[in-house]
Amino acid sequence: MRSLTIKKQKREKIKTLKDYLKLSEFRLQWSMVAVLAIILAVFTIRNPRVFLSFRIYYSFMSIIPFMAILALALTPVIICKEMDLSFPSILGFSAWMFTSLCASTGNPTLALIISLITGLLAGLLNGILVVKVGVPSLIVTIGTMFFWRGMIMVCSGGVGKTLVPVKGTILFQSLVGRIGGVIPAQALWAVGLAFLFWLILNRHKFGTHIYFTGDNIESARMMGIPVNRVKILVFAQLGFFAAFAGILLVLEALYHWPTTGQGFLLPTIASVFLGGTSAFGGMGTIFGTFIGCIIIGALEAGIISIGLMGFWTQVFYGLIIVISVGIHTILRRRT
Amino acid sequence: MELKNEKLVRMVNISKYFGEVAALRKENFEVGYNEVVGLIGDNGAGKSTLIKILTGVHPPGKGRIYFQGEEITYHSVERARELGIETVYQERALGEQQALWKNIFMGREMTTHLGFLQVKKAKKETERILKEVIGFTAAGLTPDSIVERLSGGEKQGVAIARALHFKAKLIILDEPTMGLSLSETKKVLNFVKGIKEQGKSCIFITHNIYHVYPVADRFVVLDRGRTVGEFIKKDISLEKLVNKLYLVARTGEISQN
Amino acid sequence: MLKRYLKLSEFKLQWSIFAVLVALFTLFIMGAPRIFLAPDMYYSFMSTIPFMTIMALALTPVIICKEIDLSFPSVMGISAWMFASLSASTGNPTLALIISLITGLLAGLLNGILVVKVGIPSLIVTIGTMFFWKGLVLVFSAAGGITLVPLRGTILFQSLVGRIGGVIPAQALWAVGLAFLFWLILNRHKFGTHIYFTGDNIESARMMGIPVNKVKILVFTQLGFFAAFAGILLDLEMSYYWPTSGEGYLLETIAAVFLGGTSAFGGMGTIFGTFIGCIIIGSLESGIISVGLSGYWTNLIYGLVIVISVSIHSILRRRT
Ligand SMILES: Nc1ncnc2c1ncn2[C@@H]1O[C@H](COP(=O)(O)OP(=O)(O)OP(=O)(O)O)[C@@H](O)[C@H]1O
Ligand SMILES: [Mg+2]
Numbered sequence: 001m002r003s004l005t006i007k008k009q010k011r012e013k014i015k016t017l018k019d020y021l022k023l024s025e026f027r028l029q030w031s032m033v034a035v036l037a038i039i040l041a042v043f044t045i046r047n048p049r050v051f052l053s054f055r056i057y058y059s060f061m062s063i064i065p066f067m068a069i070l071a072l073a074l075t076p077v078i079i080c081k082e083m084d085l086s087f088p089s090i091l092g093f094s095a096w097m098f099t100s101l102c103a104s105t106g107n108p109t110l111a112l113i114i115s116l117i118t119g120l121l122a123g124l125l126n127g128i129l130v131v132k133v134g135v136p137s138l139i140v141t142i143g144t145m146f147f148w149r150g151m152i153m154v155c156s157g158g159v160g161k162t163l164v165p166v167k168g169t170i171l172f173q174s175l176v177g178r179i180g181g182v183i184p185a186q187a188l189w190a191v192g193l194a195f196l197f198w199l200i201l202n203r204h205k206f207g208t209h210i211y212f213t214g215d216n217i218e219s220a221r222m223m224g225i226p227v228n229r230v231k232i233l234v235f236a237q238l239g240f241f242a243a244f245a246g247i248l249l250v251l252e253a254l255y256h257w258p259t260t261g262q263g264f265l266l267p268t269i270a271s272v273f274l275g276g277t278s279a280f281g282g283m284g285t286i287f288g289t290f291i292g293c294i295i296i297g298a299l300e301a302g303i304i305s306i307g308l309m310g311f312w313t314q315v316f317y318g319l320i321i322v323i324s325v326g327i328h329t330i331l332r333r334r335t
Numbered sequence: 336m337e338l339k340n341e342k343l344v345r346m347v348n349i350s351k352y353f354g355e356v357a358a359l360r361k362e363n364f365e366v367g368y369n370e371v372v373g374l375i376g377d378n379g380a381g382k383s384t385l386i387k388i389l390t391g392v393h394p395p396g397k398g399r400i401y402f403q404g405e406e407i408t409y410h411s412v413e414r415a416r417e418l419g420i421e422t423v424y425q426e427r428a429l430g431e432q433q434a435l436w437k438n439i440f441m442g443r444e445m446t447t448h449l450g451f452l453q454v455k456k457a458k459k460e461t462e463r464i465l466k467e468v469i470g471f472t473a474a475g476l477t478p479d480s481i482v483e484r485l486s487g488g489e490k491q492g493v494a495i496a497r498a499l500h501f502k503a504k505l506i507i508l509d510e511p512t513m514g515l516s517l518s519e520t521k522k523v524l525n526f527v528k529g530i531k532e533q534g535k536s537c538i539f540i541t542h543n544i545y546h547v548y549p550v551a552d553r554f555v556v557l558d559r560g561r562t563v564g565e566f567i568k569k570d571i572s573l574e575k576l577v578n579k580l581y582l583v584a585r586t587g588e589i590s591q592n
Numbered sequence: 593m594l595k596r597y598l599k600l601s602e603f604k605l606q607w608s609i610f611a612v613l614v615a616l617f618t619l620f621i622m623g624a625p626r627i628f629l630a631p632d633m634y635y636s637f638m639s640t641i642p643f644m645t646i647m648a649l650a651l652t653p654v655i656i657c658k659e660i661d662l663s664f665p666s667v668m669g670i671s672a673w674m675f676a677s678l679s680a681s682t683g684n685p686t687l688a689l690i691i692s693l694i695t696g697l698l699a700g701l702l703n704g705i706l707v708v709k710v711g712i713p714s715l716i717v718t719i720g721t722m723f724f725w726k727g728l729v730l731v732f733s734a735a736g737g738i739t740l741v742p743l744r745g746t747i748l749f750q751s752l753v754g755r756i757g758g759v760i761p762a763q764a765l766w767a768v769g770l771a772f773l774f775w776l777i778l779n780r781h782k783f784g785t786h787i788y789f790t791g792d793n794i795e796s797a798r799m800m801g802i803p804v805n806k807v808k809i810l811v812f813t814q815l816g817f818f819a820a821f822a823g824i825l826l827d828l829e830m831s832y833y834w835p836t837s838g839e840g841y842l843l844e845t846i847a848a849v850f851l852g853g854t855s856a857f858g859g860m861g862t863i864f865g866t867f868i869g870c871i872i873i874g875s876l877e878s879g880i881i882s883v884g885l886s887g888y889w890t891n892l893i894y895g896l897v898i899v900i901s902v903s904i905h906s907i908l909r910r911r912t
Contacts, residue, residue, distance in 0.1 A: 083715075085843070129899065134906045136856035138660075142847050143898030150892025158888055266662070270719050279713035311730035318724025322706065322717060329711045392799050412801030428799040430792035432859040437785055442800035450782040 028276045028331050032291045035324055039295060039302065046306040054182075056301060061183065062252065064297035065190035066245045068290065070268045071275075072190075072197045073241035075289045076234045077137075078272055079201075081214040081281025084235065085265060086126060086141040087242040089148035092261035094119040095246030096152050099161045099256035108171045116243050122148060123239015127232035137235075152258055160257045163250055176251045186248050193241070198286040210234060215282030270321050271296040276328050295320065341404040343368050343505060343536050344389065349398035351384050351560075358384040360560040362398075366505060371527060371537045373551035375544060377584065380557040382540045383425050386507050390422045391415040416443070419504035423494045423511055425540075429482050436461035436478035439497050460500075468496045488519040495526060506530055507538045512546050524550055544580060548573050558583055605853045605908050609868050612901055616872060616879065623883030631759075633878065638764035639753075639829065641874035643822045644841055645767040645867065648848045649774045650818035652866045653811045654714075655849055656778075658791040658858025661812065662842060663703060663718040664819040666725035669838035671696040671820030673729050676738040676833035685748045693820045699725060700816015704809035714812075729835055738833040753828040763825050770818070775863040787811060792859030847898050848873045853905050872897065 044051040070087060077084050094115045101111035122144070129140045166172050177185045201207035212220040213227045221227050250256045273279065274295060275288025299320070300313045344366040351359040358381045366372050376382050387393045389400065391412040400407045402418050415422075429438050436458045437444075445457045461478040482490060491511060498506055508527070512520045527550040530537045541547050547554070548568075554576065556564040563583055566576060621628040647664055654661050671692045678688035699721070706717045743749050754762045778784035789797040790804045797804050827833050850856065851872060852865025876897065877890045 129903065133903045134910055135899075135902045138856050139847075139850040139902050140899060142843055142850065143895050143902065145843065145895070146847070146891045146898060147895025150889065150895055153888035153890075154886075154892055266719055266722065270716075270723070273716045273719070279715050309731070311734070312727060314723045314727030315731060316727070318720045318722070318727055321720030321723065322712070325712050325716050325720065326706070326710050333711060387799075390799075391801075412799065416801065422799075424796075424799055426796065426799070428793075428796035430789040430796060430859065432792050433785075433788055437788070441785075441789055442797070442802045444782045444785055446782050451776075452780050452782060452785065454780065 028328055029285060029288055029291075031327055031331070032275060032288055032295070032324065035320070036291055036295050036298075039298060039320075043298075043302040043306055050305045051302075056305065058182065058184070059301060060294070060298060061187035063301070064293055065184070065186040066249050066252075067264060067268050067271065067297060068190040068293040069193055069241055069245040069248070070264060071271045071289050071293050072193055072286060073238045074268060074272050075197065075275075075277055075284050075286060076201065076207075076210050077238050078277050078279070079210050079214045079281060079284040080231055080234050081217070082130065082137040082231060082234070084126060084137060084141045084238055086122070086143075086145040086148060087238055087268070088261040088264040089145045089152070090119050090122045090239050091242040091246035091249070091264065092152050092259075093122065093148040093155075093246075094243030095250045095256055095260050096156055096161075096258075098243075098247050099163055099250055100155070102163060102166055103161060106165075108166050108169055112171065112247060115247055116240060119243020119246070120236055120240040123236040123242070124232065126239065127235030130235065131228045131231050149262075152260075156256075156258050158258050160255055163254045163256065166251065167254060172251055175248055184252075186252065189248070194286055194290050201286060206230070206233075211282055213281075267296050267317070270317065274321060274324055278332075342366060342401075343370070343403060345401040346385070346389060346395075347399045347401070349385065349388055349400075350396055351381070351388060351393060357560050359388075362557075362561055364555065364562070366536050366538060367553075369531065369534050369536060370553060371531050371539060371551045373544075373547035373554040374538055374540045374557060375542070375547065375554055375580065376557035378542075379559075381560045382557055383509055385557070386422065386509060386538060386540065387424075389415065390420055390507065412442070416501070419502070420507065421498035421501055421503035421505070422507040423491075423498045423509060425509040425513070427490055427494045429490060429494060431483040432481060434478065435465075435476075435480045435482055435485075435493060438482055438493060439464060439500065441497070443501075464496050464500050468499050487514045488516060491515060491519070491523070495523065499526065499530075503535065505536045505538070507540075509540045510542070511539070512541060512543065520546065544573070544577055548576065556580065556583055605905055606862060606865055606868075608904055608908065609851065609853055609865055609872075609901060612897065613868050613872050616875070616897075620875075620879040620883060623879075627882045628879075633882070635759055635761065636878065637871075637875055639761040641870055642761070642763040642767035643826050643829075644845050644848065644874055645870040646770055646818055646822040646825070647815075647841060648845045648852075648866050648870050649767075649770055649863060650815045651845060651849050652774065652852075652854055652861050652863060653778065653784075653787050654815050655854050655856070656787050656791045656858060656861040657808055657811050658794070659707065659714040659808065659811070660846075661703060661714060661718045661815055663699070663720075663722040663725060664815055664845070665838040665841040666722045666729070667696050667699040667816050667838075668819040668823035668826070668841065669729045669835075670699065670725045670732075670823075672823030672827045672833055672837045673733050673738075673835070675820075675824045676740055676827050677732070679740060679743060680738050683742075685743050685746055689748065689824060692824055693817060696816040696818075696820020696823070697813055698816070700813040700819070701809065703816065704812030707812065708805045708808050733833075733835040737835065740827055740831045740833060743828065744831060749828055752825055761829075763829065766825070771863055771867050778863060783807070783810070788859055790858075844873050844894075847894070851898060851901050855909075 040051065050056050070091070074084060074087065097118050098111045098115035101114055102108050105111060126137070126141055126144055129135050130137045173185070175185055175189070179185055179188065201210065209225045209230045212225055213230045217227055246261060249260060271292035272289050275285065275290070275292030277284030277288065296317065299316055300310070303313050303316060304310050342365045346362070346364040349359050349362045349364070362381070362385060364385060374382050384393065388395050391410050391414055395410060400410065407414065430441060439461050440457055445453045445460070447453065458478040465476060476485070476489065482493065485493065495508070495511060511523045515523065524546065527537055527539060531550070539547050539551055552568055554566045554568070555562055564579060617628070627633050647668065651661060651664065674695050675688045675692035678691055679685045682688060703714070703718055703721055706712055707714045750762070752762055752766070756762055756765065778787065786802045786807045789802055790807045794804050823838060826837055848869035849866050852862065852867070852869035854861030854865060873894065876893060877887070880890050880893055881887055
């Protein structure tokens with residue numbers, strides 16, 4: 001009887017706690033929307049002509065999706081309490097694969113498939129090294145980051161390659177074409193993928209497994225969650241989507257540089273954290289990541305258009321990251 | 336100097352909340368000179384929380400703590416140690432990947448004035464502790480052993496040795512027999528007897544009344560953050576105490592007669 | 593017996609990394625005996641590797657503490673700018689040195705405070721401060737470089753990056769001296785013990801009275817300080833300040849620390865390992881080019897060396 005009452009008591013406690021948490025997670029997400037709204041408001045006030053016209057949003061829609069796709073796929077990895085620093089290099093290598101296969105075979109669909117598989121395998125390699133060999137992911141992916149970056153240089157011989165012949169193909173149209181002449185297809189891809197990721201994380205068994213694995217891996221293992229498989233899959237999908245983002249990127253630019261993908265690393269990670277995903281695993285939302293990407297992506301364009309030099313972008317990145325995440329941390333601590 | 340009826344430790348009106356969870360509710364608790372107190376209670380009763388407040392890990396909040404009759408105003412782990420309170424925590428509080436000798440002196444390293452370690456001295460001392468204080472002569476257990484690879488009993492032994500080594504007035508053992516074999520449990524109980532014989536005091540926390548009954552002078556039963564019963568050993572037999580505990584478990588209340 | 597085993601495994605780990613270094617240099621010597629048997633190559637290593645080494649040494653305690661810092665190259669950048677611009681404007685390099693070191697110290701302190709007092713995970717905080725300081729460098733220096741040629745020949749210059757006996761770069765001696773200092777602190781000083789315990793199990797450390805917050809703040813602060821020091825050395829060695837100085841050090845430095853066997857899970861790591869890790873990372877590029885491979889291979893081989901070495905570490909640790 002005693003244990004029953006205790007159980008009841010505890011359940012009640014947990015219930016309120018959970019409600020609290022829910023509330024705070026809610027607040028957290030809305031606080032990010034508020035940050036975004038404030039940033040856009042400031043920009044609009046400072047430069048109404050630019051920010052009240054469609055052009056700037058058009059350019060957001062054509063630029064932000066690459067990072068957004070990366071960030072979406074990175075979110076489950078971080079929820080799993082793992083890290084990946086190699087995805088920009090995987091992006092670069094898969095993009096090279098796509099570019100050179102397009103040129104040599106003249107068959108962009110084949111190139112697309114092989115390139116996606118390349119990314120998938122590269123991600124799988126990370127997963128296997130982490131799970132089977134037991135090297136911490138932060139370390140292993142520094143290694144594979146250098147490795148794939150090196151592969152690009154060795155394979156490409158350090159020179160770029162054009163993709164202009166692919167322009168106008170159905171593949172091109174459906175990946176980076178302008179829908180109705182105005183909406184960049186990549187934006188629709190990003191939104192669609194965001195929905196897909198949301199669905200998997202929140203409405204699918206696999207998503208639940210990801211959260212539990214990141215929350216407490218020992219408990220998850222004991223409760224029969226295949227934590228190793230979860231981790232491997234999570235790394236593999238990041239490789240896959242990094243390749244996809246790479247293909248979109250080279251199609252949009254119609255050119256592959258050996259440096260393609262560099263510079264995505266830290267802004268992408270920053271936007272995931274900005275979205276409220278916890279560095280300690282077990283917590284994170286797709287909605288948050290999506291907003292985080294828009295904030296990071298909009299800042300650069302915005303800062304330049306309100307007349308500050310581009311140099312300021314990074315200062316603002318830094319401030320916004322520290323302040324927003326500071327707010328998250330304090331919001332979470334209260335409960 | 337101290338009045339004979341003054342207690343070694345007196346904790347008055349201690350409350351502790353973890354968020355919404357009340358771990359302690361206006362709890363009063365005492366330990367006399369040369370007394371072994373058995374602190375008993377269900378999981379989550381607040382036993383560990385109570386002693387962590389005494390040892391300075393948690394702040395005491397609005398409550399007051401008196402040591403040898405004097406109120407302690409500034410409370411911290413260092414202060415508790417200066418006063419002569421040594422603790423074996425339930426969590427053992429060991430740095431598992433570090434060497435045994437470093438663990439023995441964790442938080443109060445043997446150093447020169449500039450803070451440099453006296454490695455040789457500390458290792459020698461550790462060796463002595465291993466032999467004399469806990470009587471571990473198991474092959475392979477040396478000051479350089481990495482704690483991670485010790486057995487559960489050996490780890491507990493290290494944590495106890497650490498507490499016994501520094502000349503304390505009050506030794507707190509939080510679940511010291513958890514996960515120990517019969518023979519090792521016996522060793523621990525002998526430590527407690529030794530503490531009593533040396534004229535020191537001890538708080539012995541456990542779920543297992545059969546362990547604590549032979550060595551304690553007094554029993555305090557904690558339930559959901561407050562004391563529900565207190566018994567002097569001479570007044571109560573083991574069977575009666577066990578019955579009382581069943582009663583608490585069922586009703587959450589206890590009759591003092 | 594057990595003890596010998598245990599010791600052996602950490603030992604093995606250190607020797608395995610040393611073996612990688614020896615193997616690498618054997619390959620270099622076989623591939624390009626004329627270059628790798630002459631002292632010039634080694635002088636050049638001694639002039640280039642110390643910058644990364646100093647930062648890697650200071651990063652090691654941070655990682656042992658189970659924290660991470662991604663902002664140190666930017667802190668290095670802002671301190672390097674501070675030193676260069678103050679030297680140029682005041683003509684007093686000593687003053688510039690002091691202010692620049694203090695800048696680095698404060699930047700490190702800021703990281704520490706944000707991590708400990710606000711409670712933001714260090715990985716995130718330092719991504720933020722990394723952008724912040726890098727941005728400030730760009731804003732301040734307006735993308736222009738600063739020459740430091742006038743400092744050549746000053747005592748400061750001589751003692752920091754001069755050539756001792758005409759050949760040995762002073763920065764190499766600084767790096768070796770600092771390695772010894774860090775070794776001393778980590779292994780023979782109370783503070784070092786506190787760092788290991790904090791990284792090993794912060795709750796235990798707290799319960800045993802180790803001032804874990806102070807330890808963490810200090811550890812971040814010293815990294816800021818030494819990043820500034822490395823930035824000043826780099827300025828002086830180049831005799832020129834570029835707004836991009838410090839860039840490119842991030843991942844290589846972290847890689848060097850991990851290559852040296854420091855654990856990403858805290859509580860474990862050695863200065864010896866880090867030092868060897870730095871030599872490996874620092875000599876690979878020149879080595880690769882000297883043996884006749886194109887520079888394009890550098891990153892690929894970095895990657896292979898890192899993945900293989902840390903896999904060996906992981907397996908060695910698991911076995912025991
Ligand atoms: N650091 C903490 N954060 C949040 N809640 C805590 C913390 N420590 C203890 N509690 C809560 O306080 C209550 C009392 O815990 P405490 O550890 O004191 O119990 P206990 O009597 O030692 O139990 P056990 O016999 O299981 O060790 C429990 O409900 C526990 O969940
Ligand atoms: Mg307890």
